[in-house]
Amino acid sequence: MVKFKASFQEQDANAQNVGIKIETEVVGFFCFTEAMPKGKEEIVIRLNGIAMLYGMLRGILTTVVGS
Numbered sequence: 001m002v003k004f005k006a007s008f009q010e011q012d013a014n015a016q017n018v019g020i021k022i023e024t025e026v027v028g029f030f031c032f033t034e035a036m037p038k039g040k041e042e043i044v045i046r047l048n049g050i051a052m053l054y055g056m057l058r059g060i061l062t063t064v065v066g067s
Contacts, residue, residue, distance in 0.1 A: 002056065003027040028053045
């Protein structure tokens with residue numbers, strides 16, 4: 001399960017046009033089967049979880065900004 005939150009802003013406080021400011025938050029929840037050796041879950045999350053969430057974030061931002 002993944003929770004994604006983003007906010008996009010194209011103007012500064014003075015209503016001046018500026019580059020797009022993007023703030024995002026991605027939270028991932030992962031489940032493991034019985035086949036996963038106990039104690040290895042944290043290592044798998046650190047190696048694979050970050051890559052999966054970062055890849056998903058890049059894909060979403062590319063789609064939104066490219067549109």
